[in-house]
Amino acid sequence: MKRLFRAIWTIVSSRVLIPVVMGFFLVVYIGIAFFSDETLILLMALTRRSFLLGTVLALLPLNCASRIFVEADRFRKRRQAMTDAVSGLQPSLYDETVDLMTCSEFADLEGRLVTAGYRTKRSGNLLAAWRGISLSPSRIIFLAAMFCLFSGILVSLMSRTVYRLPVIEGETFQAPTGNGGIVERIIFGKSSGPILARDLVIEVAESGSAGGLDRFGVYPPSRFRGLFVYPRYLGIALFYRFSAPDMPGVYEKHDVLPLYPPGKEAATEISGSPYRITLRLEKPDDGSDPYITGRMSFFFKLMKGTDVLYSGSLARGGEFARNGYRLEFPDCRRMVITDFIGDYGVLLIWAASLLFLVAVSTWMPIRLFCSRREMLFRSEDDMIRACSRSEGGVRRHAGVFHEALDLLETKKNAKQSKDGGVSAK
């Protein structure tokens, strides 16, 4: 059982796992590309439905979590080794490890290393020398970012729910998880931000309290009862009345029409009749945006089958009447087609972006200007075990390390010849 766990741990914490899993998904992607143009969408749908693909995808965050553990453990062990808190030095933690049969006097060596720009510390039979800052914390942050990213993708892919509903001024704020108060206003205006050109705020009266307002903006999206409120498209909620000579009575309808921006056309059917009305929001002569100002006027075409009977312009509250045909627009309101999204993966993906930013902005200067180089010399019985590792400037550091070993060797030879000389006397 122990061997099985060890094997599983080796696989799960292996650095090869991420490229292998990504390669696997690439193969599936290429396979799908042979049969479909909607490759990515199909791959996402397949992963959502297939237990096998989901499990393979789950290996990615699992691997990142294990790599964090491994990286932190190695970092801790190296720190302990520097303080002589452990017995013996593990060669697997270092780039080079050498055992020298030599004396254990470090005084000259310490001076040499200080001259070479290293900070030193002696404790008992250990001499530690180092310079620079370790990249391990940055790497751990980077791995944490990867963990958040892959977890976010996994959670988002497996559990995302999307409900598309219209939000209309003056109507109840309807959400799949329960209704809110009345939508007091939909404010659409110019934004002064560097990214957004327009701002949209949906003001909703708090249900059950006196006078409070909930505000839902564009970005970052606000949440309502566990769901993100994600405004997608603008439109108009139109109430119209229509009567024709060959119709039995007046036809009334509340319709939501995706008419924004001005010039975009949409059609509404008069059910049970051959009539159809196509509408377009007119752009005012002064260049203003009717959705912002609220001064809305519509260009309409009244059609019977494929024939255009009448066309013209009608503002809110206006009426058109000719030859027994009558068309009225008693009311129109701003409307936003809104997605209500249940997805906790989004939060993880946002967290991943922040962590990536921190990791890269700390890793880069450390790697370029003060990368960590360290060496340890520990005397054990009649020998010295010397270890060295560096995260940058490898060859220069290796040169200093090798010269340090040469110095120890020279000292040994000098001592031997001195001892030999004494005994000869």
Add this chain to the structure above:
Amino acid sequence: MPVLIPILQLFAWTVILLVVMRGTPGFRRYVTIGAGIGFALGVAGVLVISRLLPGDLHLRIIRTALGVSFFFLWAVAVAAIYRSNVRDIPLFRGKRLTDSPLPAFACTIMTGVIAGSIIACRLPGFDGAAVQILAFAPLALTGALLAFAALAGEKALPTSITVTPSALLLTVVALLLFCSSSILRLDLFSPLSMKVMKGIHDFVHQFMESVLIPDHIFIRPEIWGYIGILFGKEVGFWGGMVIWFTPAILIALAIHFEPLPSVAHIRQGAQRRRLLADAIRTRRSRLVIPAVAVVALAAAAYQSSFPSVEYWDPKPLAVTATPAGDILIPKKGEVDLWDGKLHKYLYKQGGKEVRFFVLMTPDGKLTVDLDACAICKPDGYGQTEGTVICYYCKTLIPLDTVGKPGGCNPVPVPFTEREDGVHIEAITLYNSWTRTVQATTRIKENGK
């Protein structure tokens, strides 16, 4: 140029052999025999398959083999770069197998088969079997003889040039891709660029939806303009270039980062420095072969982007509609609709121009299509080698699929075939063009 291409291909085959022989020093004789047999088999295989089975099965098999080889190269390149900086990864334990001549022999046969079949595809298709064999046999013989010539030539190469296994694979695949890039239907770079363009478009769209980034009506036009760059043809081209060259770069980096030998146990500084200098020199000389591969890949990408093929692309003939809104293309008149060639027409309405074409497909049926597809900008189509090509993304559409909707196929237009010719409803044609052009322009120029 058409004469030069087979000579370049045979030259590339010779370079493949030289590199393989330098990379497998103990098995030169096996490699030579395997290469000779493989090349002859490849040439014979194309001859047999193209005669026995109709259509382009032989081309599809070769293209798949090239695609798999390129994918395998990617896997090896990633493994190589990982191995260069993580020492404790046991990637391959079959040392006994690699020490035997069998894998080298088998791999060389496979390489020979692919190279032989690619070069054979350049030969013209004759009707008589005897004439075909007369054309193919000298090629098979030349390829086999070049294998033996390379055996002698390899000894003349400087001994300092050595090849790692990953660089060997890289060079072989790069030169095979170079050979295939001059044949439109075997070329991988253009379809790769197109897939990258589509992949990036889908990815950006999904990413924006995933992290709830607002739609274009809320975003500043200049910012949206930057996002729109990701949807363009150039991104497909440069993305394709990245995928094309990355294996070569990874393998070169893997060689560059190969760990130097540990010299900590040596107590003479001069000896240490000499050992390290030797190791660094050897490492540098190993980069020569990947450099050759990079040149081959660059040449392949260039040939693919600027093919020396001439497309049949007639000037569109202006047509008009009757007062009832009917466009008539006569069967016999200025052009013959049944000649199997692309015939383009131009219809003008309200200041807008609608381009469409009429074509007889290989199954003898007429098809009417817009000179545009549902994905790309409407740059139109040209005809060549049993296909039509989308000028925007360079995708090849086999003639037998023209008239079917989807992907980069030309958008089909409903029509009626009568005694006097082909009848098309002007309003249907106009609406179809407007819808398609609006959708593709929105996708390519304004993003989502």
